[in-house]
Amino acid sequence: MPLDTSTYSLALLRLDGRRWNELRRLTAQISTQVAADGSSYLEMGNTKVMCTVAGPSEAKGAGGVRLGNDRADIRVSISIAGFSGVDRKKSGRNDKRLMEMQHTIASAFAQNLFTKLYPHSTISLSIHVLSQDGSLLAACINACTIALIDAGVPMHDYICACTAGSTSSYSSNDETADPLLDLNTMEEQELPFLTVATMGESDSVSVLIMETKVQVGRLEGMLAVGVDGCKQVRAILDGVARARGTKMLEGSRM
Amino acid sequence: MTSLKRSLVSDPYASNISSKVYVRSTKAGKVQKIVRELYLRQDIPCSSKLCTACLKNAPRDASGILAPFVLSAKPAGTKKYTQGHYLVPDTNALLNALDLFEQKSAFYDVIILQTVLEELRNRSIPLYNRLIGLTKSEEKRFHVFFNDFRLETYVTRGEGVSINDRNDRAVRRAVKWYSEHLAQAVKAADGKSGQVPAVVMLSDDKENLKKAKKDGIDSCSLREYVDGLDDANNLLDMIAVVKEGREIKDTKMVQKVHKDYLTVSKMMTGVKNGTLHQGIFNVTPYNYLVGSIKVPAFDKPLMILGRESMNRAVHGDVVVVEVLTKDQWKEASTKIIEEETINKDENADAEDGEAVVTEREQRALQEEVKRVHSKTSEGRAQPTAKVVGVIKRNWRQCVGHIEESSVSKSGKPQMVFLIPMDKKIPKIRVRTRQAAEIVGKRVLVTIDSWDVDSRYPVGHFVRSLGDVENKAAETEALLLEYDVQYRPFPKAVLDCLPAEGHDWIVPPSTDDPGWQDRRDLRHLQICSIDPIGCQDIDDALHARPLPNGNFEVGVHIADVSHFVKPNSAMDAEASIRGTSVYLVDKRIDMLPMLLGTDLCSLKPYVQRYAFSAIWEITPDAEIVNSEFTKSVIKSREAFSYEQAQLRVDDQSQQDDLTLAIRTLLTLSKKFKQKRMDAGALSLSSPEVKVEMESETSDPIDVKTKKHLDTMSLVEEFMLLANTSVAAKIYSAFPQTAMLRRHGAPPKTNFEELALQLKTKRGLELSVDSSKALADSLDTCIDPNEPFFNTLVRIMATRCMMAAEYFCSGTQAYPEFRHYGLASEIYTHFTSPIRRYADLVAHRQLAAAIDYEPIHAAVRSKGKLEAVCRNINVRHRNAQLAGRASIEYYVGQALKGRIVEEEGFVMKVFSNGFVVFVPRFGIESLIRLRDLAEPEPEGVFDAEEYVLETKGSREIRVELFGKVVVRISDVLEEKTGKRVVKSEFVKSGGKE
Structure with a gap:
């Protein structure tokens, strides 16, 4: 049995050697699949996801009937690879947790993208989770953001997400517990945490989900750390997008 | 195509991420297969006050607070390390001698490595918790260094390297880094290399020490290190016996006296598919060679006969057993076998080549088997089993005394036997060099191990408590034996007390926040009734007639939850203690004195905060309505049971208080009748009181407790309050209410007693329901012997299950039932000063009546379950400790006296019987060999429960029979306890 989260207070070190306010290694790549309209690959620690974007394309119903309304429809599908977790698990078609994540991502981007520019069309995002180690929803949102940038869909700003938690469990009721940034699986299992996503560098929150119990007094600290984390994530994603842009410009110049 | 392969150079983290x-x-x-990231860093401080570089980049928590550095700049030194030293123990050093590290005389400035901490946690959770406790204490200066997260000290595990070797290397690397780092730090501080403390690795692993020497690391074995300390002789005994001569033994081919345990996976699969069974191993009190284990698959407990089958299991261990084939099933033993008489003069030093079962033991068991074979005891055979593995050891520290015969006079370190006070625990071999000094003392030892090649477990000496029969030592021994937390309250707890101390009063102004939502009940005629000399008054009562002919009755309970807030240090301490413990001459409080005997205690003539339950009750004792409120009361008088009884009986007293008590008394009798009608049991346990001389507090006499009406008055209303509160908190918190249940005993528990009653007296014991049992117990009367009924009740009580606290979400509603009280739902609410469960119930009730928001700690099921587990154990231990204390004092009170008393035979064995003496509430064992010299031959009729002797003395005893015994006291050699010894005088009554 390795140590658990209760040892944090001994040296202010988390289970993987991070401090309370540090992100895990976050790396991303754009245009990983040339065939797709937009694609990305993103790692947050050992959580690894791939995202491909198809569209905006004309929405067609059965028999070629034109569907949709005055704005683009965003469809998200997440598939979790059987080998991605510790136990090999086949997730069902109607996994409620997946459906909730899909819905969350779709509605966040519905606010952020200029969907009005594409009436009667669909933007579909398909996410493949290759490895899970905490902060899954946050990783999916981040991967979608850069994939959409790759696809060239106009948007207000980056939506950047990360998780934030607290160093002691709900029942220990420790008001002075430090907030934590970017939790891994071990921490998610033991500690209260939330997932937050913000619009770019602003403090405006576009996604906020918490499924664990925590005393309200600790929430503010957690949220502040989470929002701060989102800004760090944005800087990294921005770097990735810009590097890609520079490369493309260089390519066109030649 | 774009390649997803990452090039290492572009990764800014590459070198400091490992997995x-x-x-x-x-x-x-x-x-x-678990894969985890490791972020290696360089800002983990060394925490030495010598180092300034680390201080600069030391981590801060979210509020910017820096953890202070612990390791002293001028650590203590020894002869070998005159410049001072920091200690770095490795895992086996901690495993073998954590007691040493807790000493006050040495072992300061210790660095605990993360590697070691993790390994220790894997090996032993209790030791790990103790170590964590040490790292939190400021004076011991223990620092946890996370070496596996620091870039310089991180060690990878190579191909084919065992995890132990890797960990040893990690320890050595960390030690090396520390010494280099300190040298640098000192140099940086004063420009030249000054006094650098040595960093010393402590290990008991020879291989590790050898490698350390090669690497040029300061290191020594525990023994070597302790030898250099001032206090060496004392400390050396605390090191667990390490198998030093392992190599030699291996070559000699040890003769294994026990069978090896099965592997964990084998046991697990066995238990899963039903071929093996898991349970808690218990040793029977009268026969140390017979153990029993209750497993779900069998109604009756499985018997484990003989040392070979017990296979190193100690009372309380969680073990896995295999059931033996049917032809090996045996009848329950009817013989008393005590370890001391059988293995008297063994040599503790002898180790090799002994058989597990000595010849004498073998003989004792043989006779047993013969007897079983000779008789046709169809259907009476019990399943037997043998231990094949141990899941969890329940070894704790044990108190006992050194067997004098095992001590040799030389001052050399030697192996001696320690005989534990608890007869269920085998002798323990202890290596000591102070044998001569600790003979005749109460000593505390820890069991370390029990090897396949050893007849007895091996332990090490922890400390000496004082002389045997010294009052302080005996009391401490008793508290340790029952794991009662008796140390003074730490400062953190005392800091939670109100600052005003004894001057605290209920705020005079009703606008004070303390008065919020509190009802003013100061005008009511409230009084309390308790035993004489009671200082922690939990409860007070009142009753007054209402205009409509009904009565208003109030039970007022001390409002402890006002003073003890959840999650404070005081709350934590109280939840660990669980209950106050009452010994004959001492009380170990759950809460500090200030609260228990003053601020919370509902003392007379002063205002106090209370939690009140108020009912409207008809004269027929029907409850019309009930309500709960926090209140302020002023008790008019604190009565003792006797005083209250006198007042009630004295018809000339017509004041309000007396009238109220009379009302309460009438109502309580009706309540009691209702309970009895519903099937409540009235059980009995032998209760005696030790009278002490007031000045010297030496015991002078033993009295049986008298029962007064006023006692059942208080009891009835407490039961009423408890049941009402239970229903209320259950309706408010169906998942997390703190309740108390008493399971219906399985029928098999009563089989033996029912059979005995039937054969001896022709009485039927019906156990179909509590009502049936209560009724049939009422019929168990012997017209010539009024005590017979009590005797049966005492024996029936022993067949019951123990009541337990539980969290409502863990059981289905029908399981909530309190069998003994015949109540559907029950909790403890009325004694929050002395029981933690009541305090939890108070908090839940306060939330249920919207007095305050519910606190997370009393709403989390997991937390409550943990609390219940602890208080159930503490409650039991407190009872046992109380009884043991009475037993000890009865022995002391009888010191030097010889009296003849009547007693009753409770149990008959083939070579002895047990007599219960009501006058002193004692049970004592009389063996045939005590009757006369030479031992008379006994003929035991197991069907009729009659034992007859022939030869040197002819007597006949039968179960439930009345006998006269001569009682004197004797210092029992085995346990070093002064116990009451009974000698058989004759059958029949005393004239």
């Missing part, structure tokens, strides 16, 4: 991959198996038997 840890390990494989673990789950409870279900699945194997999981």
